[in-house]
Amino acid sequence: MKYRDPELRQHLAAEFALGVLAPRARRRFERLMQDDDDLRRLAEDWELRLAGLIEVLPGLRPPESVWRRIAGELGWIEDSAEERRPSLWRSLALWRGFGLASAATALALILYVAVQPSPSTAPAQVAVLSAEDAKPVLVARVEPQAGRIVLIGLTEPDVAPGYSQELWLVPEGGAPVSLGLIGDWPAVLPIKGADVPFAGGALAVSLEPEGGSPTGAPTGPVLYQGVLVAEP
Amino acid sequence: MPFMAGPGMTTDIADERDRMLQAAARGDRAAFERLYRLAAPQLFGLACRIVIRRDVAEDVLQAAMVAAWRHKSSFDPERGSAAAWLGRIVRNLAIDHLRRRGREAPLDPEMLEAIPDGEPDPAAAAEATESARRLRRCLGEIETAPRRAVLLVYYTGATFEEASARLAAPIGTVKSWVRRSLMRLRSCLER
Numbered sequence: 001m002k003y004r005d006p007e008l009r010q011h012l013a014a015e016f017a018l019g020v021l022a023p024r025a026r027r028r029f030e031r032l033m034q035d036d037d038d039l040r041r042l043a044e045d046w047e048l049r050l051a052g053l054i055e056v057l058p059g060l061r062p063p064e065s066v067w068r069r070i071a072g073e074l075g076w077i078e079d080s081a082e083e084r085r086p087s088l089w090r091s092l093a094l095w096r097g098f099g100l101a102s103a104a105t106a107l108a109l110i111l112y113v114a115v116q117p118s119p120s121t122a123p124a125q126v127a128v129l130s131a132e133d134a135k136p137v138l139v140a141r142v143e144p145q146a147g148r149i150v151l152i153g154l155t156e157p158d159v160a161p162g163y164s165q166e167l168w169l170v171p172e173g174g175a176p177v178s179l180g181l182i183g184d185w186p187a188v189l190p191i192k193g194a195d196v197p198f199a200g201g202a203l204a205v206s207l208e209p210e211g212g213s214p215t216g217a218p219t220g221p222v223l224y225q226g227v228l229v230a231e232p
Numbered sequence: 233m234p235f236m237a238g239p240g241m242t243t244d245i246a247d248e249r250d251r252m253l254q255a256a257a258r259g260d261r262a263a264f265e266r267l268y269r270l271a272a273p274q275l276f277g278l279a280c281r282i283v284i285r286r287d288v289a290e291d292v293l294q295a296a297m298v299a300a301w302r303h304k305s306s307f308d309p310e311r312g313s314a315a316a317w318l319g320r321i322v323r324n325l326a327i328d329h330l331r332r333r334g335r336e337a338p339l340d341p342e343m344l345e346a347i348p349d350g351e352p353d354p355a356a357a358a359e360a361t362e363s364a365r366r367l368r369r370c371l372g373e374i375e376t377a378p379r380r381a382v383l384l385v386y387y388t389g390a391t392f393e394e395a396s397a398r399l400a401a402p403i404g405t406v407k408s409w410v411r412r413s414l415m416r417l418r419s420c421l422e423r
Contacts, residue, residue: 014414019327020385020392026331044311046414047323049421051316052364053386054323055246059273060280066290067268070297076261132302173332 003032009039017046027172027200031229124231127203129224137224138185138205140167141231142198153185166208168218170225172200179203181212202227245270246313246364253314257304264304268297271315275322282326282389292329296322313363323389330389370420377401378409382417385410 003009015021016029033040071077124145129138141150149167159165167189168176177196180189182205206213207220249270255263275296279289299321307317371379377399384395392410396403 010415010418011411014418015410018382018385018410018414019323019389020395020410022391023331044320047320048312048316049367049417050386051312051319051323052367053383054274054278054319055313055315055364056368057274057277057281057387060277061273062276062290062293066272066276066293067265069290069294070268070301071265073294073298074301 003036003039009042013039013042014046016043017050031227034227123199125198125228126231127226127228129203129205129226131224138226140203140226142191142203142228144191144196144198147191149179149189149191151182151185151187151189157182157184159183160207162210163220164208164210164212165205165223166212166218168204168206169196169198170202170204171197174201176204176218178213178216181208198228199230200228246315249314250309253304253307253317254309256301257307264301267314267318271318274315275318278319278387279322279326281387282323283329288329289326292322292326296325299325316363327389366421367417370417373420374413374416378413381406381409382413 003012012021012029016026021029029043033043068077125142127140127142128136129140130136136154139152139154141152143150151167157165165182167179167182169179170176174197179191179196182189202225204218204225205223206218207223208218209220213219249267252263252267252270256267272293276289276293279292279296280286283289283292296318300318307314371382374382381395381399381401384390384398385392388394390398392403392406395410396406399406401409
């Protein structure tokens, strides 16, 4: 496999850290890093090496409202409604950039793929959805041919009374699309619509008012999320 | 050696950022706010250079600090300074935004002019950590054109295509400048 070549690995890690990879190459590299701790380490080393460049940058003072929004989002102060902003894309972007997929996640993925033979020849997509602390919570297998999404829990479901959990597809570069509510798991959700763009996207579960988001877009915090990977 | 920092530079602020982040990792919110006050101007400056739009840069800074708090225990002072750790988060988020949405605004010529190339900003250099100064010193050993290519890409999130247009050099040349510069940087930093 060509990604074993040490020189190529250095180049790719450096160019990833520099941010210069084209979007598709960047995504591919992020996927590679998920299963390759050494590669992730190389990229992080480069990021830290180059970050010294930031320290000599002339500063630009951000408006005071930014700190209020940070403290609000962390729940340290009541944030006013007009200062609240949707954060789904941000947290997803972050999780990808961080390469937080743990060894447990990778293992769960491998096990799951190994024990679930594909019912058809259509490329199924698999995602391990992890919580904020990188703990894997759900494994989702999207089966376009069968028109369904199978969800298997790795922990017990935990939904506060008066709330629902809603599953979203976050297509690459697009707005989140609701895939339905999740009550309990294991669960099977039908895929509504024939041409939902799963490939290259991610799945996320948000906490919503009972019955689901009233707006059709996520309104609550993201509980778990994971990048979709085509089943080999 | 244009990047060499002068003697007697203080690293008090750098040290304080590291201490504040370590205190924050133990759950100290006041230390985290102090860290924000110390680091925000540089981080915001960086985000603005990449995403150009101020409102987006504010979003990026907000998301980065929230992420920093949530992943605070993963900060390892052995592997780099607090400034580097935060900067890495900001840059990743800003670049990710850029790659997803495309450039919503053209590169700002004024920002491009302000890319540090020769002399580092004296105030900023005074706050820079030892490793940052070493990096500048190693950059100083690289020829002007390749160095400019690396800095342009780093500070603006430019792709090879954009850098090629900006520097009026063929894309293959820009790529090899960047690759060569990065590998030279690595060997210089490891000396």
